[in-house]
Amino acid sequence: MLRALHKFPGLIAALLIVIMTLSGAVLSVLPAVEVVQAPAQSDPTLTVATLADRIAITYPGVEQIRRAPSGQITAFYFDAGQPGAVVIDPATGVGVANYEPSAFKRWMTNLHRSLFLDDAGRLAAAAGAASLLVLSISGLMLTARRVGGWRRFFSRLRGPLMGRLHVEVARVTVIGLLFSSATALFMTASTFDLLPQGSSPVFPTKVSGQTGAEPGTMALLRDTPVETLREFTFPYPDDPTDVFMLKTNTGEGYLDQGTGETLIWADAGPSQRFIETIYMLHTGQGMAWLGVVLGLMALGAPFMAATGVILWVQARRARPRIKGNVATGQADTILLVGSEGGSTWGFAATLHDALTQAGHKAHAASMSQFVPSRYGRAERVIVLAATYGEGAAPASAKGFLDRLATLPKAPEMPLAVLGFGDSKFSEFCAYAVDVTRMAAEKGWEQMLPMATIDRQSPQEFARWGRDLGNALGQPLELSHSAAIPRSHTLTLISRRDYGAEMQTPAAILRFAIPKVGHWARFKGRALGRFSSGDLLGIIPEGSHVPRFYSLASGRADGFIEICVSRHPGGLCSGQLLDLAVGDKVQGFIRQNPDFRPVRGRKPVILIGAGTGIGPLAGFARANNSGRPMHLYFGARHPDSDLFYEREMKNWQKERKLTSVTNAFSRTSSRTYVQDALRADAERIAKLISEGAQVLVCGGRDMAAGVTDALSDILAPAGLTPATLKAEGRYVEDTY
Structure with missing residues (x-):
């Protein structure tokens, strides 16, 4: 709502x-x-009586004096029957410029x-x-x-x-x-x-009938500072029934033009002051x-x-259109979706379509729109929940757990929870687990045990669909094809190979940025902006599921660069490492804004192993300001796997890298990057105490070892990696 x-x-x-x-x-x-242009009033004791006398001497036919909130004083007068208006210097009563209202x-x-x-x-x-x-x-x-x-x-x-x-x-x-x-x-x-x-004072009915009083003789005007003036209006010439009228920021009233006495005065009321x-x-x-x-x-x-x-257009594009989405109160099945990037909505659309074809009336909505009181005809609730970051709620699920916790009792219709995530991460489907646990605590009946979908697997989704069909008492086939973002043809322009000596093939691959016309760029069909740390999605032949590689370059570098190592049985890595210069692949950019150095001049500690060096090298390449950056890099052997060896030396000369510390696990010293951290514990603790940010990229096992090492290093200072993560000073990009 x-x-x-x-x-x-x-x-x-x-x-x-x-x-x-x-x-x-x-x-x-x-x-x-107007304040800048208005003539300055240097005398704070100047009164309306003195000002009016000065202006009347210079402009005998003066009709009205106005003071704007900016301090500008304007006199309106008649001279030989012709109206005029002039901006007044209050110190002399003489006009300094003709007053002309701004047409603009x-x-x-x-x-x-x-x-x-x-x-x-x-x-x-x-x-x-x-x-x-x-x-x-x-x-x-x-x-x-x-x-x-x-x-x-x-x-x-x-x-x-x-x-x-x-x-x-x-x-x-x-x-x-x-x-x-x-x-x-x-x-x-x-x-x-x-x-x-508010009420204005009524025009006086009894006046002296005399004329000729000078403003300087009137007590009220002598007691009124010019700083409070709004308007001072002179009586109409030769009309003894007319009067002087004074408006200030405290009230307004009338003065007799013959005696100078105050006839009527009304202070500004609360409503008038409020409106002003x-x-x-x-x-x-x-x-x-x-x-x-x-x-x-x-x-x-x-x-x-x-x-x-x-953002609305992007969300519309990312979220598939769900056909036949019935009203909440008419649905027998409620699908609640928790998604961050939009992919979970694709699975929801497939499930919604299958349920509709099976004769059900389904309503799909965000988990943040969870309102059980509106599910008047619902027979079941199915939650499809992704996980954001380290167990947090995804964008479309904000507030779900809070609403569930405040329910006086559990909904009457049973629940099924399906989690989406990547099993390589320690917080695999953690948010879905939290939903399931709280539902159990509330006593919410579950029609199926919680299930998970690893890396958007269509096969696992189909198996879960058959289990759901069994619970419904009817066959249910879920055939899901993930929606692939618009891809671009990328041409390989160079490659550097590594790992042959250790029988672990790897390479730095550099692709050209596709060129598109202005019209295509305007329509959003260009590759788009990207920075080191963002992700390049590659769609391997024979698969509809993209693989993602951290970028080692930004758009300003003029090329797209990634580091790739061959994985046993890896479909995409194998195809990439078989590319020759001039060959082409299909790819697209996915933003990863959390993984990059925060702005500022505070130090940055870069920690990586293997092909995890990619984005860290990109950060160093882009460090044109000479910000302190300290790189800790783990590889197998210096003769085989030392990615960016030549660049690292140049970046140190150019002050883009302050220091480089390498650790090699296949040499006689046999050290890992976490060992290098422990050996340099004093400097690392000092850098972090100075506000340094830590960026870690590489395998999960390496990242776990780095966390353990930093926990020991930071313990004497009362800090933990978890504390730094909460402050945005410890960020991981692991695989």
Whole structure:
């Protein structure tokens, strides 16, 4: 519900919000410009009486004096029957420039307030402000949910770059957007007289009938500082029934033009003060610095509108369309999907289609939309849950466990849980395990024991489908073909071979970046941007399941580079190592934004073994700023497996690598990379105490040994690898 509340107003009102916020940003800067241009008032004791006398001497036909929130004073007068307006220097009462209202400001104001459509436009602008308010509030709540609570609101984000940019800008600008949208709604309500306006003093009916009093003789004007002035209006010439009128930021009243006495005075009431405060907060008038701040924050809205639309399009492309998805209350089977990258939705679509063909009415939704009270006709709930990172909930499952925990009792319909993951990782299907455990604690009946799908195996999914069919009492065949992202033809342009002496073939393979035309690039058909640490997906011949290799290069390097070693029976590694220069393969990029050095100048410790050197070499290659980087690399033998040997020497000369420490497991010393870490424990502990980040790439066994070694190294300082992981200072990319 919260996601829908955030998504649909944004998509529908995106263009309107962009127009309103851009025009508002321009208008919010104008008060600061007026402050700079206004003649300075150096005397804080200057009163309205003195100012009015000075202006009346220079402009005998003065009709009104106005002071803008910026401090600019303008006099309106008649001279020989011709009207005039001039900007006044308060120190002399003399005009310094003719006053000409800004046509640009008027045009921009009409666009911002009403879209040039009068009352209908004002209502449309109010709708835009309401949408922005809803988006700001729902965005705040979604961000808090994403990072794990309000206390971690400004914690480090994970996930694809576009999503992180969307949230980062929102976290900085949301306060300003809340102010702007809420105050805009108040101002619209005031325009349509929906708010109490307060009472103005009634024009006096009894006056002296005399004329000729000078402003300088009037006590009220002598007691009123110019800094509080809004308007001072002179009586109409030769009309003894007219009066002086004074408006300040504390109230307004009338003065007799013959005696100078105050006839009526009314202090500004609470409602008037409130409305004026809202006006100041929205426009920045009277507080120019606030206007500049709000204007800068308003620029976040167009950026978030653009990134929001892009994220919506990306999500639509990643998530397959589920045909015949019946309404929640009409379904006999509820499919709840927890997915991070979208692949689990593909399995859900296959299951939904099979259930529909078997005569069931199925409804598929995100796990975050779990509301058992709406499942009026449901006979079963099936959860398909991936795992994010080290056992965390994937994007579309946020909040599921919290909702399950707060249920007063378990749902009446039985549950089946299917986990998706990679068994090479220690947290294999950990989130699905958590779901199953909590369901059991709540007493939720399970129609099937929890099952797992390893590396998106269609065969395991089909076997589970047959078990599900048996539980349903009818055959159920699940034939799933994974949706492959748009791939590109990659041409091998060079290779360097390693491992022959140790009978462990490996190579550094370099591919050319495919060239596409501007139109194809505009339509999103280019390979896209990539950095070292991202993943290259290769689709081997005879398979529909891609294999992923960490990139050792970024787009700025002008090529695509990976390190590959031959695995026994490995379909993809074998095909890659059989490539000759000029041969082609099909591949695509998958972002991996969490695995890369964080920005800054703090040290980086790179730890890898075997082909895990790939992304670490890429990080060093891109270290043009000379940031301290220390590489610990494990290989079998220096004569056989020392990847990037020549480059490492050059990178040290260029200060891209501060130090390189190698460990070889097939030499007489027989050491592993974790042994090299222990031997250098003092320096590593010092680097980490200085804020160093640790990046580990390689096999799971190597990574486990590195964790053990660092646990021992950090123990005296009261730190652990787990602590560093929570801070984003210990990141692994293992296989």
